[in-house]
Amino acid sequence: MFYTLVDEIFKLSILEDIGNGDITSQLIVPEECIANAQIICKEDCILAGLPFIRRFLYILSLNFSLQPNSIEFKEYFKDGDFIEKGKIIAELKGNARLLLAGERIALNILQRLSGIATLTAEFVRRTEGFNIKILDTRKTTPGLRFMEKYAVRIGGGHNHRFALYDAILVKDNHIKIAGSVKEALIKVKKNSVHQKVEVEVKNLAELKDAISLGADIVMLDNMDIETMKKAVKLAKNKVLLEASGGVSLDNIREIASIGIDFVSIGALTHSARAVDISMKIKEVL
16 A cells, blocks of 8 residues: 555656656757766765665656666665765666656655654664653655655654554544543543553643543653653553653653653654755766
8 A cells, every 4th residue: 555655656746846858958968868876965864765766766767668677776875874974875877867857856755754764863862771762643744654654763763653544542632522531531442442542631630530541552742841750650550651742852861761651753754854965967878
């Protein structure tokens, strides 16, 4: 399912960015011109996205009615590697028009995913020594969730639920409609006995209700450090705790130190800065 989705995203990206053709290259670059190009890292980063670039080049070749493997793609690193500024990530050889047409889409993917992996790795680094997992959220770019959650894993983080269909998470709006944490959990427990249940709470009273009604995981929503410390004592050996909201690189280590099991961070995917990566034509053959 997900690989089919990724292929469709690539096809839409080609339609969006290339459309009927790169009119500038058509005027300047001979149709049969072959060139070598280098993908160059312009700042330190954790690399993520190379398998997707390979797949994109395959789809791009088909779109240009060329042989599927018409672009040679030689990688010098692999996803998860730390790349220093100035290093050549990969080299490409193929039709020059094709290389120029696919340049921006390929770089956008690599820059975006490497940015997510790099930010995730920094959160993970700052929690070293503590038994806590860094989780992503559903705050992803529409259509790119599979790739962005992949980048989180490459950076050393873990995936929260992928979508609404694969896990039960009772949030504030569910609670508002149900009337209370207690009423929401009663309904969930009555109709779902085989799946783990996570519920969001905003105070210690709601945490106590969640524990008494058998929640498996409780998300502590925007709680301050002192309240979370009390929550850890209440929940010990009874329920797993996840911190969410207001988490940053500045406070992640303090949160990790109080005994929380998980911390979910929307910024991993919605606020990661793209890494600076470029493609340069090395020679024309």
